[in-house]
Amino acid sequence: MSAFKERVFSGVQPTGSLHLGNYLGAIKRFVELQSRMDCIYCVVDLHALTIATPPDELRDGIRGVTAGFLAAGLDPKRSIIFNQSQVHEHAELAWIFSCVARVGWLNRMTQFKEKAGKDRENASAGLYTYPVLMAADILAYKATHVPVGEDQKQHLELTRDIAQKFNADYSASIRARGGADAFFPLTEPLIGGPAARVMSLRDGSKKMSKSDPSDYSRINLTDDIDMIAQKIKKAKTDPHPLPGSAKELATRPEAENLVGIFAALCDTTPDQVLEKHGGAQFSQFKSALVDVAVEKLGALRAEMVRLSNAQDHIDAVLADGARRARAIAHPIIAEVKEIVGLVSAK
Ligand code: TYM
Numbered sequence: 001m002s003a004f005k006e007r008v009f010s011g012v013q014p015t016g017s018l019h020l021g022n023y024l025g026a027i028k029r030f031v032e033l034q035s036r037m038d039c040i041y042c043v044v045d046l047h048a049l050t051i052a053t054p055p056d057e058l059r060d061g062i063r064g065v066t067a068g069f070l071a072a073g074l075d076p077k078r079s080i081i082f083n084q085s086q087v088h089e090h091a092e093l094a095w096i097f098s099c100v101a102r103v104g105w106l107n108r109m110t111q112f113k114e115k116a117g118k119d120r121e122n123a124s125a126g127l128y129t130y131p132v133l134m135a136a137d138i139l140a141y142k143a144t145h146v147p148v149g150e151d152q153k154q155h156l157e158l159t160r161d162i163a164q165k166f167n168a169d170y171s172a173s174i175r176a177r178g179g180a181d182a183f184f185p186l187t188e189p190l191i192g193g194p195a196a197r198v199m200s201l202r203d204g205s206k207k208m209s210k211s212d213p214s215d216y217s218r219i220n221l222t223d224d225i226d227m228i229a230q231k232i233k234k235a236k237t238d239p240h241p242l243p244g245s246a247k248e249l250a251t252r253p254e255a256e257n258l259v260g261i262f263a264a265l266c267d268t269t270p271d272q273v274l275e276k277h278g279g280a281q282f283s284q285f286k287s288a289l290v291d292v293a294v295e296k297l298g299a300l301r302a303e304m305v306r307l308s309n310a311q312d313h314i315d316a317v318l319a320d321g322a323r324r325a326r327a328i329a330h331p332i333i334a335e336v337k338e339i340v341g342l343v344s345a346k
Pocket of ligand 1: 009010011012013014021022023024025026027044047133134137138146147148149150151152155195196197198199207208209
């Protein structure tokens, strides 16, 4: 059995508006976990600075993501909800971890390559060291479980590498302080379900993302009912009717995506969706999907709109969450400083 208390941590960037991939791959699962475990959910605003964002847009984005968390059902009394920049321990630990992580490890990160594109020399240094800050987010709380979409898998492997190297490099110092052998846990990623990777509605080989230039590639959580219906109706498909089992979707990425979205929205499996809809033409299936999407997302959107007029409430939730987050992170970072040999005032 692990010596670490079970604790969930995850984060969402406040860039652009939240979309269905963020909801099904991450936020909906955050809500499910909060009734079973201690959970900390963070709006990672420092990460958003890695790509230039106008300050007013960033501020709106931070509050918008917080509104999305609350509207989806996160309870700020049960879970800790806060924005990263209010807890300076994240940035402090990120520096220490940037001295533990190896340049070779960062060079392998595919998300940096994708985001920096051809103009890599001109990308911010923050974009390059982004996964180090992510490891600090998680380990500042010694989190044992991290629910994320599949695109974050490599970053979580790096988090484990950093934890392992820190534990090994400082093992004598950790033991001398009377601690267990491992100071940091090897965090488990929680990735899975039919929506671990929601794809673009325009191209089944590309992930649904905030940065896709086509708004028709994604369903934003702020889209109204008509817009949701239009986007689903226009979604790319293939000419064949739906098959009878999920196995037969393997070579049909657009069909697989729509069936996966349907299943995730209804808390069921692709096979169960196909039991009912196998043999249907896409026009029929899309109508059923519109009904489900409108039913499940309509109330969420209405609550987000309501909360967009409740800035004081949002800011109070973030301030209270930051205070509670700091109470956990502060003693852990104080211990890290001692382990690595820094001197602090007593
Ligand atoms: P971000 O802001 O890009 O995405 C937030 C969450 O949504 C998931 N996600 C998706 N899931 C399924 N299908 C998709 N198309 C899709 N697009 C996004 C992401 O996997 C993520 O779970 N680096 C992180 C933020 C972060 C973080 C952390 C996460 C910073 N520190 C610590 C966990 C723990 C990111 O950019 O997520």
